[in-house]
Amino acid sequence: MSExxxxxxxxxxxxxxxxLDHVTKRFPGQVKPAVDGLTMEIPAGKIVMFVGPSGxxxxxxxxxINRLIEPTEGRIVVDGDDVTEMNGDTLRRGIGYVIQxxxxxxxxxxxxxxxxxxxxxxxxKARIAARVDELLELVSLDPALYRDRYPKExxxxxxQRVGVARALAADPxxxxxxxxxxxVDPITRLRLQDELLNIQDELQKTIVxxxxxxxxxxxxxxxxxxxxxxAQLEQYDTPERILGDPASEFVENFIGSGAGLxxxxxxxxxxxxxxxxxxxxxxxxxxxxxARVAEAGHGHAVIVDDRRRPIQWLxxxxxxxxxxxxxxxxxxxxxxGIRATLNDALDTMLVxxxxxxxxxxxxxxxxxxxxxxxxxxxxxxxxxxxxxESDQAPVGLNTGMFQVQASAASAASAASVxxxxxxxxxxxxxxxxxx
Amino acid sequence: MWDFxxxxxxxxxxxxxxxxxxxxxxxxxxxxxxxxxxxxxxxxKALTSVANSVSAIGLTIPAFALIxxxxxxxxxxxxxxxxxxxxxxxxxxxxNAVVGLSGIAPSIVESARGIGMxxxxxxxxxxxxxxxxIILTGVRVSAQMVMGIAAVAAYSLGPGLGGFIFSGLSRSGxxxxxxxxxxxxxxxxxxxxxxxxxxxxxxxxxxxxxxRV
Amino acid sequence: MNTRTLNAEAGxxxxxxxxxxxxxxxxxxxxxxxxxxxxxSWKGLVYQLAGIILACLALLVWLLTADLSTIExxxxxxxxxxxxxxxxxxxxxxxxxxxxVIAIPLGIALTRKPLRFLTxxxxxxxxxxxxxxxxxxxxLLALWVGFSxxxxxxxxxxxxxxPVLRNTMIGLDQVDARLVEAGRGMGMSxxxxxxxxxxxxxxxxxxxxxxTALVLLVGTAALATFINGxxxxxxxxxxxNLSLTTVLVTGxxxxxxxxxxxxxxxxxxxxxxxPKGL
Numbered sequence: 006m007s008e009x010x011x012x013x014x015x016x017x018x019x020x021x022x023x024x025l026d027h028v029t030k031r032f033p034g035q036v037k038p039a040v041d042g043l044t045m046e047i048p049a050g051k052i053v054m055f056v057g058p059s060g061x062x063x064x065x066x067x068x069x070i071n072r073l074i075e076p077t078e079g080r081i082v083v084d085g086d087d088v089t090e091m092n093g094d095t096l097r098r099g100i101g102y103v104i105q106x107x108x109x110x111x112x113x114x115x116x117x118x119x120x121x122x123x124x125x126x127x128x129x130k131a132r133i134a135a136r137v138d139e140l141l142e143l144v145s146l147d148p149a150l151y152r153d154r155y156p157k158e159x160x161x162x163x164x165q166r167v168g169v170a171r172a173l174a175a176d177p178x179x180x181x182x183x184x185x186x187x188x189v190d191p192i193t194r195l196r197l198q199d200e201l202l203n204i205q206d207e208l209q210k211t212i213v214x215x216x217x218x219x220x221x222x223x224x225x226x227x228x229x230x231x232x233x234x235x236a237q238l239e240q241y242d243t244p245e246r247i248l249g250d251p252a253s254e255f256v257e258n259f260i261g262s263g264a265g266l267x268x269x270x271x272x273x274x275x276x277x278x279x280x281x282x283x284x285x286x287x288x289x290x291x292x293x294x295x296a297r298v299a300e301a302g303h304g305h306a307v308i309v310d311d312r313r314r315p316i317q318w319l320x321x322x323x324x325x326x327x328x329x330x331x332x333x334x335x336x337x338x339x340x341x342g343i344r345a346t347l348n349d350a351l352d353t354m355l356v357x358x359x360x361x362x363x364x365x366x367x368x369x370x371x372x373x374x375x376x377x378x379x380x381x382x383x384x385x386x387x388x389x390x391x392x393x394e395s396d397q398a399p400v401g402l403n404t405g406m407f408q409v410q411a412s413a414a415s416a417a418s419a420a421s422v423x424x425x426x427x428x429x430x431x432x433x434x435x436x437x438x439x440x
Numbered sequence: 441m442w443d444f445x446x447x448x449x450x451x452x453x454x455x456x457x458x459x460x461x462x463x464x465x466x467x468x469x470x471x472x473x474x475x476x477x478x479x480x481x482x483x484x485k486a487l488t489s490v491a492n493s494v495s496a497i498g499l500t501i502p503a504f505a506l507i508x509x510x511x512x513x514x515x516x517x518x519x520x521x522x523x524x525x526x527x528x529x530x531x532x533x534x535x536n537a538v539v540g541l542s543g544i545a546p547s548i549v550e551s552a553r554g555i556g557m558x559x560x561x562x563x564x565x566x567x568x569x570x571x572x573x574i575i576l577t578g579v580r581v582s583a584q585m586v587m588g589i590a591a592v593a594a595y596s597l598g599p600g601l602g603g604f605i606f607s608g609l610s611r612s613g614x615x616x617x618x619x620x621x622x623x624x625x626x627x628x629x630x631x632x633x634x635x636x637x638x639x640x641x642x643x644x645x646x647x648x649x650x651x652r653v
Numbered sequence: 654m655n656t657r658t659l660n661a662e663a664g665x666x667x668x669x670x671x672x673x674x675x676x677x678x679x680x681x682x683x684x685x686x687x688x689x690x691x692x693x694s695w696k697g698l699v700y701q702l703a704g705i706i707l708a709c710l711a712l713l714v715w716l717l718t719a720d721l722s723t724i725e726x727x728x729x730x731x732x733x734x735x736x737x738x739x740x741x742x743x744x745x746x747x748x749x750x751x752x753x754v755i756a757i758p759l760g761i762a763l764t765r766k767p768l769r770f771l772t773x774x775x776x777x778x779x780x781x782x783x784x785x786x787x788x789x790x791x792x793l794l795a796l797w798v799g800f801s802x803x804x805x806x807x808x809x810x811x812x813x814x815x816p817v818l819r820n821t822m823i824g825l826d827q828v829d830a831r832l833v834e835a836g837r838g839m840g841m842s843x844x845x846x847x848x849x850x851x852x853x854x855x856x857x858x859x860x861x862x863x864x865t866a867l868v869l870l871v872g873t874a875a876l877a878t879f880i881n882g883x884x885x886x887x888x889x890x891x892x893x894n895l896s897l898t899t900v901l902v903t904g905x906x907x908x909x910x911x912x913x914x915x916x917x918x919x920x921x922x923x924x925x926x927x928p929k930g931l
Contacts, residue, residue: 098840108835155930502872591786625789
């Protein structure tokens with residue numbers, strides 16, 4: 006991205022931090038506030054996921070950040086500026102907004118849809134056109150093919166991509182997403198999630214995303230905020246710590262069963278150590294390869310083609326029966342990509358007879374072998390690590406409901422409430438100083 | 441005004457009743473006609489679009505023009521009034537009946553045939569009851585529209601409250617002309633409301649609870 | 654129908670991440686059958702126009718060959734007929750213009766937040782008013798304002814405001830609330846959302862309301878003759894009063910054909926003005 010209107014820090018973060026400062030929302034005619042005294046810091050350049058049961062106030066909280074819903078009390082601070090009183094339309098032009106199914110305007114072409122905000126900001130036509138093409142490339146849609154289509158001529162996944170492109174049009178530092186992938190099929194959803202992660206790698210915006218899907222939160226979130234009724238923060242922490250050390254029974258119930266398995270989705274194959282393997286090529290004599298396997302003390306040899314792509318995985322017994330190694334690929338080879346999660350890897354291993362899987366990197370080149378033991382070690386490590394790291398957790402608490410929270414949360418967190426409140430005040434003071 | 445009503449209440453009640461009964465009879469006739477027509481056409485795409493065009497074009501023809509056309513061959517009297525009212529009553533019902541019948545999920549018809557119902561039995565026992573709420577909506581639209589048309593139809597010296605409007609018009613400036621017209625207009629509105637309530641009640645009684653909205 | 658399937662095909666052929674597919678396999682077949690789709694969407698309109706023209710010709714032939722009396726000849730003189738038609742159209746179009754000026758802003762206002770609560774009552778009153786007989790309204794207004802062109806116009810306006818108002822409100826109401834929110838979420842002002850999102854999306858429904866109103870107006874304008882408002886209705890009343898069947902039939906047919914013609918124009922406008930992509 007060539008131009009960034011936001012603060013560009015040396016680390017490449019283009020996002021801005023957000024602070025919700027003692028924010029309360031009461032809707033007329035409702036006794037209980039929808040959001041009750043919420044103070045919450047959203048760090049710059051991170052993805053923060055809001056999860057919770059329906060009606061818990063997570064969407065209301067999200068919409069208060071761009072003031073589609075005006076807070077009854079409290080302040081919203083974006084990038085150090087108090088935006089509570091500024092013109093709402095001006096504020097929203099600087100914040101990307103993505104809703105379910107993209108919310109594309111059906112009577113406008115893809116290009117017009119994407120160009121709406123730049124046009125409102127007074128960009129000239131050539132610049133808008135260039136930006137539209139750039140964004141379509143970013144979301145993996147061929148501009149020449151899709152620029153002039155109407156939304157109904159796109160699939161659900163494509164509409165969602167255009168929705169993301171539209172939100173990014175004016176290069177806003179903050180992106181708000183309201184159940185963005187709720188309306189697409191599961192396979193497309195996984196792909197869109199991966200793509201969002203790739204885009205975020207490149208852009209490093211601050212992304213706040215509401216979802217009802219906890220797995221999605223675990224997959225996408227740098228931080229997850231779990232809300233209870235009245236937008237009470239039950240826990241606001243990394244996915245690792247929420248899975249490894251849930252703060253309350255509510256969180257435990259919300260995670261549901263299989264927390265351990267979900268942890269597997271947090272680690273990628275590339276982050277764990279891979280085992281070496283004996284490599285052979287088609288055309289070699291099987292006996293030579295067998296000798297190398299015996300020497301290394303392994304049970305198997307991996308046969309790769311001339312571009313180092315694995316084609317066969319032969320046990321000692323099979324090697325013993327062969328004369329010359331053929332070049333016929335084995336269609337049932339257990340292969341996982343290096344970017345796959347441990348969950349995927351484990352899944353592949355369980356169906357392969359070897360209890361292990363071959364790992365491939367770029368262009369499907371063979372990288373090494375991963376086995377069940379590696380996965381087990383990784384889980385243990387991440388569990389211990391999760392309990393330790395917690396210092397940089399962003400501030401998040403409800404000022405209005407201490408008595409309730411104190412009973413629900415552990416004694417330790419109740420004791421630390423005061424210090425956290427102080428931290429919040431300091432933070433607010435900092436932001437004021439920054440202005 | 442009250443004197444006018446007091447002096448003529450018998451005549452007003454009689455005309456009102458005539459108006460009402462003209463409309464109701466024509467509606468019954470129109471409903472039967474429309475449902476039969478719809479049942480004949482709804483399974484053919486071409487015939488369905490013909491039926492839709494007929495009802496759309498029919499509805500653009502001004503009632504007054506049609507009355508004029510009918511007075512020419514039939515002369516004055518009840519006949520042109522009845523034909524005009526029945527004609528316009530049929531169109532919205534026909535449109536809705538076609539929509540209702542062709543909107544039923546094919547899987548339901550299939551399952552009815554699958555358990556051995558004949559084509560006719562499926563129509564009578566499954567499709568018509570399911571389309572009935574939509575047909576009845578058409579009947580209500582027709583009833584509202586036709587109440588007004590029946591007033592114009594009085595131009596052919598047919599029965600009903602329209603007579604008060606035309607007699608008020610012919611005596612304009614004279615005694616009671618305004619009262620006469622007002623009686624006609626308000627009477628028609630009141631009758632339309634009563635009939636609509638009756639049709640809502642009919643819906644309550646005849647629409648199975650499972651598909652009531 | 655046809656175009657929709659076409660587009661769906663094109664969408665699938667494009668693939669989900671189609672960066673790598675430069676040639677759309679559906680494109681070639683699409684251009685061939687696109688012509689057919691355009692014809693299919695215009696077919697009904699062409700038939701309707703052809704029907705109207707044929708009926709006009711038939712009426713003309715019948716009038717030219719019929720054995721007409723002198724009174725009939727003077728009443729049905731081309732200049733007289735043209736005059737009545739122009740009057741009829743004047744009544745219709747003037748009333749329609751006034752209706753648009755009143756009903757559309759009112760419909761917009763009634764769907765804005767501060768007046769939202771009035772939507773249901775206004776629609777109820779509108780439906781209630783629709784039951785009033787047109788003849789009655791025309792005559793009542795004439796007794797009140799006087800027998801004139803203006804009384805006729807006023808009653809026509811009263812009668813035709815309702816469909817336009819109702820369809821404006823319904824059209825705006827049925828715009829997906831999430832699209833409005835998406836617009837606001839991007840930083841469009843409420844006015845900008847109204848003009849760039851809500852109104853364009855409401856256009857089809859609003860136009861069909863306008864067409865309904867126009868057709869109603871042509872029909873009701875035939876009643877204007879009862880209150881000296883002019884128009885083609887005079888042929889019908891003259892025909893009835895003097896037992897001149899030819900005049901009566903000509904008048905009735907002309908009113909009906911005019912209504913069909915106006916309906917046709919309305920449909921053409923609807924077809925052309927329909928936002929692409931819907």
